Amino acid sequence: MGNSIQDPTVAGYMGAADRQLFYCYHAPQGASTRPFGVVLCPPAGREYVFAHRTFRQLATRLSRAGFPVLRFDYFASGDSAGEDDEGSVEQWLDDIASAIDTFRNHTAGARVCLAGFRIGASLAALHAATHQDVDSLILWDPVISGERYVDGLLADHEHFLRLRLWREKTAMGADGVREIVGFLLSPRLESGLRSIRLDTLPAPARRALLMSSSPTADPERFGEHLEALGMQIDRQHVAWPEFWTGNEELDDVLMPPARVLQAIVGWAQGQEVPA
Amino acid sequence: MNEHALRFGDNGNLIGIYTATSHPATRPGIVLVNSGVIHRTGPNRLYVNIARQLAAAGYPVLRFDLSAIGDSSPRGDAVSFEKSAISETSAAMAALGTHSGATGFILCGICSGADIAFLTARDNPAVVGAVLINGRGLHSVTDNSGDDGIETHASTLGSDASARYLLKSALFNPKSWRKLISGQVNYLELLRLLGGELLRPMAPRESRPDSAPALHAAFHQVLGRGTALLMVYSEGDLALDYMKLMFGKEIKKFAAYANFGEVHLPGADHTFTPRHSRDELIATLRNWADARFTH
Numbered sequence: 304m305g306n307s308i309q310d311p312t313v314a315g316y317m318g319a320a321d322r323q324l325f326y327c328y329h330a331p332q333g334a335s336t337r338p339f340g341v342v343l344c345p346p347a348g349r350e351y352v353f354a355h356r357t358f359r360q361l362a363t364r365l366s367r368a369g370f371p372v373l374r375f376d377y378f379a380s381g382d383s384a385g386e387d388d389e390g391s392v393e394q395w396l397d398d399i400a401s402a403i404d405t406f407r408n409h410t411a412g413a414r415v416c417l418a419g420f421r422i423g424a425s426l427a428a429l430h431a432a433t434h435q436d437v438d439s440l441i442l443w444d445p446v447i448s449g450e451r452y453v454d455g456l457l458a459d460h461e462h463f464l465r466l467r468l469w470r471e472k473t474a475m476g477a478d479g480v481r482e483i484v485g486f487l488l489s490p491r492l493e494s495g496l497r498s499i500r501l502d503t504l505p506a507p508a509r510r511a512l513l514m515s516s517s518p519t520a521d522p523e524r525f526g527e528h529l530e531a532l533g534m535q536i537d538r539q540h541v542a543w544p545e546f547w548t549g550n551e552e553l554d555d556v557l558m559p560p561a562r563v564l565q566a567i568v569g570w571a572q573g574q575e576v577p578a
Numbered sequence: 579m580n581e582h583a584l585r586f587g588d589n590g591n592l593i594g595i596y597t598a599t600s601h602p603a604t605r606p607g608i609v610l611v612n613s614g615v616i617h618r619t620g621p622n623r624l625y626v627n628i629a630r631q632l633a634a635a636g637y638p639v640l641r642f643d644l645s646a647i648g649d650s651s652p653r654g655d656a657v658s659f660e661k662s663a664i665s666e667t668s669a670a671m672a673a674l675g676t677h678s679g680a681t682g683f684i685l686c687g688i689c690s691g692a693d694i695a696f697l698t699a700r701d702n703p704a705v706v707g708a709v710l711i712n713g714r715g716l717h718s719v720t721d722n723s724g725d726d727g728i729e730t731h732a733s734t735l736g737s738d739a740s741a742r743y744l745l746k747s748a749l750f751n752p753k754s755w756r757k758l759i760s761g762q763v764n765y766l767e768l769l770r771l772l773g774g775e776l777l778r779p780m781a782p783r784e785s786r787p788d789s790a791p792a793l794h795a796a797f798h799q800v801l802g803r804g805t806a807l808l809m810v811y812s813e814g815d816l817a818l819d820y821m822k823l824m825f826g827k828e829i830k831k832f833a834a835y836a837n838f839g840e841v842h843l844p845g846a847d848h849t850f851t852p853r854h855s856r857d858e859l860i861a862t863l864r865n866w867a868d869a870r871f872t873h
Contacts, residue, residue, distance in 0.1 A: 312649065314583040314585070314593050314649060315583050316579075316581070316582075316583065320579070321579070323579045323581070325583070325595075327649060352616060352619075352621070355617050355648065356615065356617075356648075359648070359649060380623070381619050381623070381626075382581070382583075382595050382618070382619060382626065384579040384581075387623055387627070463851065476853075482852065482853055484851060485621065485622030485623075485849065485850075485851045486622065486623070487853065
């Protein structure tokens with residue numbers, strides 16, 4: 304029997320019995336107690352498969368820096384309840400609200416920084432724009448245009464089909480559900496995702512970190528939009544290959560992007576005064 | 579939803595999701611073993627769907643993360659990956675037994691999950707069945723010689739392009755994910771490694787790997803003990819080349835065992851990306867388990 308490293312993470316389910324969501328709560332480590340904690344909003348579909356390890360590492364690093372952290376799986380994704388084709392933007396926004404409630408139950412009402420990656424960042428911003436329970440945001444390579452995002456997912460699936468060369472194309476189901484490289488895109492989810500336009504969003508919080516790691520990211524216009532709304536925006540670009548894609552040219556780039564995570568934790572540590 | 583997060587293993591370092599049956603379980607418990615570094619939801623959320631559908635059919639299921647994968651913590655000792663994986667899979671069986679009352683277990687895994695499932699079945703007589711899906715390291719999960727052998731062999735057999743691509747894909751390349759787990763990955767080193775492989779002459783390999791006789795013996799041991807084995811192959815998967823490499827024509831002898839089965843799934847890729855292939859795999863598992871374990 305080996306000597307395992309003790310892990311204080313609480314893993315469990317939250318929410319209504321028929322819509323239970325899996326979550327992990329990472330209690331803050333060490334002596335320091337930060338004035339807020341972080342709720343992590345993951346990406347969706349295949350991007351989450353590639354990013355899961357990174358999300359766990361981000362949660363661990365933040366908790367070691369003294370922040371309470373909660374991460375979770377959206378309905379119909381990961382370990383949460385729901386069939387593969389039952390996800391929707393409306394449901395996932397409700398899930399973020401549930402996650403914040405659960406986080407507050409664990410922390411006796413700590414203030415919330417909502418952090419998201421890719422479509423998770425977009426959902427975090429959408430939630431914050433319509434709720435008053437978010438102090439600050441960390442938006443890491445957010446999906447600015449839902450139209451372009453969905454078109455990209457469908458193009459990825461076409462690329463996958465081309466790799467399979469002689470095989471038949473997968474047809475759309477009678478229910479209108481399409482396949483996107485191992486995951487499903489229902490008409491409802493597609494419609495909700497396509498409607499996302501972060502560059503028309505009202506101010507979601509008083510301050511935000513706009514983190515970009517993708518070499519192709521262009522967050523400038525979005526950052527300017529948020530600044531024009533009176534938000535305090537910190538922009539950081541820490542280049543890293545797009546590890547969340549299945550790009551075969553990346554081969555073995557599976558190590559979490561340490562420099563990006565370090566920059567995010569550093570920014571959070573600098574936000575000692577509640578907004 | 580009838581699912582619960584469990585902690586088990588040394589100091590509770592392993593995390594798994596237990597899917598309970600609606601009635602007291604009378605059938606074997608099923609343990610799903612990580613496929614590469616993909617966490618316990620499985621590729622394309624396949625393990626979640628296997629667990630829910632098999633539990634609805636009366637089989638309690640535990641899908642879990644080996645140490646340092648998904649949400650399970652790394653080990654603090656120097657035990658080899660193969661030993662720890664076998665030990666942790668046995669711990670998962672014990673945890674499932676505690677919660678469900680099951681005393682017999684079916685192990686199921688894709689790719690490296692198949693390898694670990696077979697090695698655990700070899701060592702643990704509580705395993706009454708194993709479903710080995712696209713496994714290509716059944717002889718050892720710490721010996722890469724088989725991978726090199728398959729690659730050479732596959733090139734001479736003209737294996738399909740997508741399977742060869744997946745061999746190189748990060749999530750399923752044992753050379754990368756084993757290093758990842760042990761924290762040895764270096765991006766530039768990996769590029770050099772892959773570049774070297776691509777430049778290596780593709781000479782046909784005529785002799786069997788040294789590990790083949792031991793694998794023969796292990797198959798006969800497991801089957802002779804009465805453990806049911808179901809080999810599942812996606813169309814054109816390198817696992818087929820691996821089996822040809824390790825067994826040659828001898829592989830036909832296993833068909834003499836009543837508890838040996840083999841299924842080929844046309845239109846499925848290594849990770850069951852097309853939706854219909856996932857549905858077919860789950861139906862195959864269900865039918866096989868019902869035929870073997872419903873009395």
